[in-house]
Amino acid sequence: MEPIPYGRQHITQDDIDAVVATLQSDFLTQGPKVAEFEQSFANYVGAKYAVAVSNGTAALHLCAMALGVNEKSRVITTPITFVASANCVRYCGGTIEFVDIDPTTALLDINKVRALLESKPKGYYTGIIPVDFAGNTVNLEEFRKLADEYGLWIIEDACHAPGGYFIDSNGEKQLCGNSNYADLAIFSFHPVKHIATGEGGMITTNDEALYQKLLLYRTHGITRDPQLLEENHGPWYMEMQELGYNYRIPDMLCALGISQLQRAxxxxxxxxxxxxxxxxxxxxxxxxxxxxxxxxxxxxxxxxxxxxxxxxxxxxxxxxxxxxxxxxxxxxxxxxxxxxxxxxxxxxxxxxxxxxxxxxxxxxxxxxxxxxxxxxxxxxxxxxxxxxxxx
Incomplete structure (x- = not known):
């Protein structure tokens, strides 16, 4: 028997053809395939906006930045996750508080989260990062009720769960990443994930203000949008308005993602x-x-x-x-x-x-x-x- 790994990417001839076509096009990065992948993925999960980035960790970091995480922030997450779910808060200087899991599901235990919130004055905690661990979907409707009660934001770490869903109190399917209950959601396109681009990630949201911040932070904090510029010296002009990062994803990987998404x-x-x-x-x-x-x-x-x-x-x-x-x-x-x-x-x-x-x-x-x-x-x-x- 040949080696059997726990996970493996599946690359087809259609995937290869899509990447080759992009390699032969005019754009290897910052081209039309990025926007096409974003729109296709937003449609897939049912969100208004999607921002493609270099990997899932970059997605988490940008989310924390967009939500204003800083040295005063205290954020709750699960200890059973890849460390990036917690590290994104630390990147911004915030404090992480882990809460134990429900042993039957290995998901963040909402009852333990509530108990922690009740032990501190309102405003002590800033946000929650629930994780759809293994693809097992968190009931974000319940977490949203709790978050609203205590004034918290939610980042859904949905790296394991594109296409997953939970059933809400009205009997409706709520797809992971649709952002009906989370402020932001993130995905990874690492080779062992559902959709493989080699490296890559995606952020989804229904909040236009957060979406605009993500676009800015993804590319050095620089904008060329004439409506956003404080000055305008000509068509070449751009402004660095915030301290951002180079978290872009190239068009070749987006072409692969589009192809993979078609058989998701x-x-x-x-x-x-x-x-x-x-x-x-x-x-x-x-x-x-x-x-x-x-x-x-x-x-x-x-x-x-x-x-x-x-x-x-x-x-x-x-x-x-x-x-x-x-x-x-x-x-x-x-x-x-x-x-x-x-x-x-x-x-x-x-x-x-x-x-x-x-x-x-x-x-x-x-x-x-x-x-x-x-x-x-x-x-x-x-x-x-x-x-x-x-x-």
Whole structure:
């Protein structure tokens, strides 16, 4: 059996042709493919505006900047996420506060968030960054109610969940990144994600003022828009009005993203199909625990919009299973090491034991192979070896 990774990009001839056509065009960067990708992605998630950037971390940083995060800001997020979800606040000088997860879903526990907010005066905290971990979608309607009660903004980290959704209180599907409840949402186009551009990211919002700030900060804080200029010396003139960054994404990568987006629904359907096979295989196996979806945790048989970037199981001897699978060329992975246990965050005062549910989850979690080109034969081999070890 050839090596089976936990995730893998899927590049087709159409993808290659799209990139080659752009390489042969007049624009390699700051050209028409950027705007085309932005519009296509905004349409896909149902948001008014989208801003394409160099990667998901840049997207988070720009969001924090646009929302005015500074040394006085205190922001809440989950410890079970890639560290960029927290780092973006630190880039702007703000303070991060982690809140423990719901052990049934591994998502940020809204009840624990509420308890933290109630323990401090209103205005003490500034914002919340919930994460659609593994593609399991956060109920942002509930977080929005809580955020409004305490005057907080919301950045939805939806890197794992393009195409995912939750069902709101009116029975309507709310797509991840549509910004109906979050002020801003961000996505990543790293190779193992649903849509792969090599590196790349996207920010979505329905707020025009935030959108304009993002455009400015993405390109050094420079504008050429005649309506925004304080002076105008001629057609060449531009002004640096804010301290921004070069977080642009080139046209070649946007061309790849446009091509990938055209089969995003098919890829998502395949991921859900793979998850269903895993669910059925492991449902009654002693020693294997499957994460619940957010909706299942609230109500059995609810419709779920899980996007399945990852398929995570929990087992008692995680290290043993990890090593055993590698001997059979199955390269499962661990997501994530709790952010508060990283040396950088320990130096800020966090310590092991602060968030016991996150730490227990980490000791047991393993992400099994999950990507659209995973074959039925490969998946059955993975299932066979997992069961063999556990039994």
């Amino acid at each position: 629904d098919a890829g998502l359907a395949r991921r859900r199909g793979i998850a269903k096979v895993y669910d059925e295989a492991f449902a009654y196996v002693d020693g294997i625990e499957i994460l619940q979806t957010a909706t299942e945790a609230l109500q059995e048989d609810s419709e779920t919009g899980h996007a399945y970037h990852l398929y995570v199981i929990k087992v008692a001897d995680r290290k043993g299973l990890y090593d055993f699978l590698r001997t059979h060329n199955i390269f499962a992975q661990v997501h994530y090491i709790p952010a508060h246990t990283m040396p950088y965050y320990r130096d800020l005062g966090f310590k092991k034991g602060d968030y016991p549910e996150a730490e227990l989850y980490y000791s047991q979690c393993l992400s099994l192979p999950m990507y659209p080109s995973l074959t039925a034969e490969e998946q059955e081999f993975v299932i066979e070896k997992v069961k063999e070890f556990v039994k």
